[in-house]
Amino acid sequence: MKISLKLGLYIFLSILLLETVSMLYLHNHVIQSRINQELESLKSRGNSHRDVLELSYSKGTLEHIGLMESHTDTDVVITNSTGDILETSEMVNAAMKAILRKNLPQISRNGLIIQSTWKNEPYIATVTPFNSKNEQEGYVYMFKNTGDVEELIDQLNKHFLFATVLLLFFMLIIIYFLSKALTRPLIAMKEATTKLSEGNFSVIVPIRSHDELGELAQSIQSLANELNYLKKERNEFLASISHELRTPLTYIKGYADIARRKDLDSSSEITSYLEIIHDESQRLNRLLDELFNMAKMDLHTYTISKQTIRLSSYLQSIREKVLPAFTNKKMQLQLDCEEDLIINLDPARFEQIMLNLLDNALKYSNENTVSAIKAKRLPDSISISIIDQGMGxxxxxxPHIFDRLYRVEKSRARDTGGFGLGLSIVKQLVEIQGGAISVTSTLGQGTCFTIKFKGDN
Ligand SMILES: Nc1ncnc2c1ncn2[C@@H]1O[C@H](COP(=O)(O)OP(=O)(O)OP(=O)(O)O)[C@@H](O)[C@H]1O
Ligand SMILES: [Mg+2]
Incomplete structure (x- = not known):
């Protein structure tokens, strides 16, 4: 069943139940108060006859009261204290007699209701005692035909029926639009996710509200954006990879072709071509190795085994490892590390991070410049910076240098033999250990990479 129909049905049934209960209650209440009104007015009419009788009891008065009531929709029967009928406004019928025969309890001066049920009874009735000055005692019975009351109730029922039908009609219209409005965003989201599952990631989910539905739409939209981005990145990555693979392969194929030529006699020429082929194969090998490493990182099959490291001695050993390369290029590498900095890291991965960053500092700086490693404690983290005075x-x-295979100037890296993978690996290695990396750089002056690890890392 469609969700809008289901929702509409639920709302309809609950409102219907609510409406039925309240209508029934109202109906009964209105009828009961109407009957009570009738009974009260009947009683007060009886009381006013009593007043007249008590004031001047005579045959004439009795006849006068009978005459008065014969012209109204109520009836009167006046009896003496033993129950003999003294006066009536109408012929006393069997139903009236049955009421007159009822045993009366002690009745207060203000009268008593002796027949209040209107259903299946022809009359509602009250009785008022009178006691005139000339010691004449008796009762004034007042009757009202329930036919009148039923007519009144019929009228009332018609009104109620009309109101109910009207209410149901408007309710259906409101529910129709309400359920449509409530389910429209859900349907839009369903369509969006179906498209996503079919591989169409460029979907737009309309976000109409700021409630849970809006949040859901927002999440689906972010998911779609993310998938779209990943798809684009994957395509770009594949394009770059095939380009990267093709370049050395072209060299290898070209030089192999030349080396195969029969007319080449100088063996030194052949050796130099083979040298190039060897170098390019090595470059290919290195690229494949790094790609393989990266794939492992993506699959999270990289195992991280953290250890507590004393940063100063650890950085010192790394500095010693790379120092010959720096000295070779007539560069200096300074180390400035606060004592007693303890950090929890995977030493092998951390070395990979540092070597990559230092390799960049070395590659992208000129001779006679100074590079530095600085480590210090910040209020809630430990920061390690690699600073150079290179080309910037x-x-x-x-924003792109952490992307895979991104190089600032393709020629710049060709000379230095880079693939543009180093920083993307560094970023991943930093992040899987719970850290963050940032960079500031001024063209022609130098670059500073800063890694931050949480203090309790
Ligand atoms: N310290 C730096 N100074 C100037 N440019 C830098 C520095 N570090 C990185 N870059 C620029 O950012 C690019 C990406 O660096 P990355 O380390 O990812 O690749 P690479 O050094 O070219 O190759 P790889 O590290 O894979 O051998 C580099 O090509 C370089 O242009
Ligand atoms: Mg690099």
């Missing part, structure tokens, strides 16, 4: 990174490239 243009502002427009900074």
């Amino acid at each position: 990174i243009p502002d427009e490239d900074i």
Whole structure:
């Protein structure tokens, strides 16, 4: 069943139940108060006859009262204290007699209701005692035909029926639009997720409200955006990879072709070509190795085994490892680390991070410059910076340098043999250990990469 129909049905049934109960209650209440009104007015009419009788009891008065009542929709029967009828406004019928025969209890001066049920009874009735000055005692019985009351109730029922039908009609219209309005965003989201599952990630989910439904739509939209981005990134990555693979392969194939030529006699020429082929194969090998490592990181099959490290001695050993390369390029590498900095990290992965960053500092700096490693404690973290006085990174490239296979100038990296994978690996390694990496750089002046790990890391 469709959700809008289901929702509409639920709302309809609950309102119907509510309406039925309240209508029934109202109906009964209105009828009961109407009957009570009738009874009260009947009684007060009886009381006013009593007043007249008590004031001047005579045959004439009795006849006068009888005559008065014969012209109204009520009837009167006046009896003496033993029950003999003294005066009536109408012929006393069997139903009236049955009421007159009832045993009366002690009745107060203001009278008593002796027949209040109107259903299946022809009359409602009251009785008022009188006691005139000339010691004449008796009762004034007042009757009202329930036919009148039933007519009145019929009228009332018609009104109630009309109101109910009207209410149901408007209720159906409101429910129709309400359930449509409530389910429309759900349907839109369902359509969006169906498209997503079919691989169409460029969907737009309308966000109409700020409630839970709006949040759900927002989440689906972010998911779609993310998937779209991943798809785009994957395509770009594949394009770059095939490009990266093709370049060395072209070299290898080209030089192999030349080396195969029969007319080449100098063995030194052949050796130099084989040298190039060897270098390019090595480059290919390195690229494949790094790609493989990255794939492992993506699959989270990279095992991280954290250890407590004393940062100063650890950084010192890394510095010693890379120092020859720096000295070779007539560069300096300074180390400035606060004592007693203890950090919880995977040492092998951390070394990979540092070597990559230091490799960049070395590659992208000129001779006779100074690079530095600085480590210090911040209020809630430990920061490690690698600073160089190299060529810097243009502002427009900074957002991309952590992307895979991204290089600022393709030629820049070709000379240095880079693939543009180093920083993307660094970022992943930092993040899987719970850290964050940021960069600031001024073109022509230098670059500073800063890694931060939470203090309790
Ligand atoms: N310290 C730096 N100074 C100037 N430019 C830098 C620096 N570090 C990185 N870059 C720029 O960012 C790009 C991406 O760096 P990344 O380390 O990812 O790749 P790479 O060094 O070219 O190759 P790989 O590290 O894979 O051998 C580099 O090509 C370089 O242009
Ligand atoms: Mg690098």
